[in-house]
Amino acid sequence: MANGLTIGQAAAFVGVTIKTVRHYHRLGLVAEPERDGSGYRRYGSADLLRLIQARTLAGAGVPLAEVGDLLDADPERFAAALDDVHRRLTEQIEDLTARRDTLHRLDHGDRALLPDRACAILERLTDLGFCPDYVAVQREGLVLARALIPEIFESFLNHLEHSLADPEFIELTKRSWDARSWDPDDPRIVELASAVAANLLANRALQTMPTGFRNQSDAAARYGVVNHHREDQGPSIARLNALVEENLRAAGVHIPHQ
Amino acid sequence: MANGLTIGQAAAFVGVTIKTVRHYHRLGLVAEPERDGSGYRRYGSADLLRLIQARTLAGAGVPLAEVGDLLDADPERFAAALDDVHRRLTEQIEDLTARRDTLHRLDHGDRALLPDRACAILERLTDLGFCPDYVAVQREGLVLARALIPEIFESFLNHLEHSLADPEFIELTKRSWDARSWDPDDPRIVELASAVAANLLANRALQTMPTGFRNQSDAAARYGVVNHHREDQGPSIARLNALVEENLRAAGVHIPHQ
DNA sequence: ATTGACCTTGACCTTAGGTCAGGGTGCACG
DNA sequence: CGTGCACCCTGACCTAAGGTCAAGGTCAAT
Known part of the structure; x- marks a missing residue:
């Protein structure tokens, strides 16, 4: 009974490549899901949730080494971290905007x-x-x-x-x-x-x-x-x-x- | 006659580390400047200009491999490239903004x-x-x-x-x-x-x-x-x-x- | 004359994956 | 039935844009 998504389906769902998912497994950032009879990974919704969470944090620039810790942290620390990430993103956006505006000086x-x-x-x-x-x-x-x-x-x-x-x-x-x-x-x-x-x-x-x-x-x-x-x-x-x-x-x- | 800036001064002026400057030299992105009697690199204003230009493009996300070509290109191609970079930056900014706004769903x-x-x-x-x-x-x-x-x-x-x-x-x-x-x-x-x-x-x-x-x-x-x-x-x-x-x-x- | 700040090269480490090789699985089509 | 194709497995190596470490030369000051 092949229950759950294969790695390709899971990756497509969370919007990353298969390689990225395996990378996250190897870093211990997302636990390996169950395997089916032929050794394929099968992802349930709990796995997908974890993947999405990891992906969202990573996509926001949190170093992968910290993502695992963060997701396992108590809600208080997690919320603080989210605030921090938000702040960093805002900073980065301003930085990019400034860069963009400076670009024309190169002319x-x-x-x-x-x-x-x-x-x-x-x-x-x-x-x-x-x-x-x-x-x-x-x-x-x-x-x-x-x-x-x-x-x-x-x-x-x-x-x-x-x-x-x-x-x-x-x-x-x-x-x-x-x-x-x-x-x-x-x-x-x-x-x-x-x-x-x-x-x-x-x-x-x-x-x-x-x-x-x-x-x-x-x-x-x-x-x-x-x-x-x-x-x-x-x-x-x-x-x-x-x-x-x-x-x-x-x-x-x-x-x-x- | 030690004419020109040392690598440290040049790096500080353009806002990068010494390593970055040497990296750019090794990639052929910025030509090596003259050396003084003790083998130190000495940067004149033309070198500084090139460094700043390279730094600005690199900072805007242009792959280093392309920066050299771009800076040597005719003004027309260069202007087109600048437009392209500007577009990419805008895209990236929007992407980051979207990410930031999605972040709270993780709660x-x-x-x-x-x-x-x-x-x-x-x-x-x-x-x-x-x-x-x-x-x-x-x-x-x-x-x-x-x-x-x-x-x-x-x-x-x-x-x-x-x-x-x-x-x-x-x-x-x-x-x-x-x-x-x-x-x-x-x-x-x-x-x-x-x-x-x-x-x-x-x-x-x-x-x-x-x-x-x-x-x-x-x-x-x-x-x-x-x-x-x-x-x-x-x-x-x-x-x-x-x-x-x-x-x-x-x-x-x-x-x-x- | 020695300390500390700077410079030189070269070799290896890092992050977040991508690529390639070599092989197994599952399913449809002739 | 086997053949092709798309998917999966592991493992080893490659990439960009630097950073770190090591071993040594230079320079100015104390």
Whole structure:
């Protein structure tokens, strides 16, 4: 008398595969049902109930290792666990929703890496006639700055926004960019460096660096990485950088070494 | 000149673990960055951008094996893929929401297995004075019926609801339940069987079985399992069952064998 | 100079199943 | 009657997306 459902019927009923049912048996999460004469598992309604319960919990993200315990727990603990699961599901839903909404930022690379304000600055650079390569280097710098020195990233942006309103700064920056192709010993570099330093000192926006920041040598190292990042462009840029720093230090501005 | 972030800093920036970053390298999903003098990976902003993009797609559920391809794809294909991911996320969110809303049915077992209508019938049985054991067997039967013969489950419920309004049916059912403890050769069984058959014939609710259903031998077998399910209770029940079927067949009602 | 925090590779573990191999069962059809 | 087909059995291995452990190199600070 073949009483009860076969594993395939039971699996279809609870909406899982046969393999999943056997998996649950092996983990001891659902007891094996009786076998019929030919060794087939036969599922009665009690077995189906247990399967559905297990399936529902597992489907809600409860680790299988906990499902068995949970189903055997007293109603009080069980209810608490259900509440917990409900909470976790809600959390997960919110998480997914957020992910979905963030997805569109991938369309344009910058938006995934930088806040809107920084993107606006980069666009402004393009509008001001800076070449794409320069904008790319500048974007690199912003990304590094945000990653390495988040403490002062906001004031970094302030400084940039302020500077872009100054035609002299823009002119000097364009010249600095041209300096890439100069010989490192070109005398114009010395001249340019003092002009740049003077401009920076005139603005004094560098002072927005938070007090205390300068004392942490770790922070200084990170600042150094950002500050020397553009030196990748060539030896004359490195020299220009060094000279500007020298000028600033001579004027009493503290700049971490290395 | 240690230019760029170490793996730990990069991982922290994109919000994953170091292991995850290395995993992405091994899968070829994100190219390995330059190494510094001591063999440490050093991440520039281009690497960070790639990492963030990969992370965003992976976090949205895109299989890692596809992420690499996708990021290298032309913008058109990429946009299409993004749409696809967005759709999948929405689907997943709806799925989780549904799961969360179903979770409370686990509190009372029946509600996880049976629709509200069936649960109401079981409660009605209790109210009508049927003993808990009988209700349990009946619940088993309903679960099996729903799993095995969903085609006629609704009409099965119709039939039951209708029958429960008939005092004679209830009386006969109670007597049938008592028959568990009778001897299989008890003459009262013959008498009870013809009374039950007469009651069923009078109602003729059995006729709600959909045409065409009777012709499928598979369906017949499944129907048989459900119909003979209660015979677990004892040999006298089996005999009663057989006699009722015999009576019904004699009256011209088609009932599948086995 | 040694501690502690970080980095390197490689080998194995985990979760929730899926796949494959090798064989038995039950039923219908020619 | 045997042949095909759909279903069932076990057991061994595979998968994704990492995590853990081991054994060792680096770096900065105390």
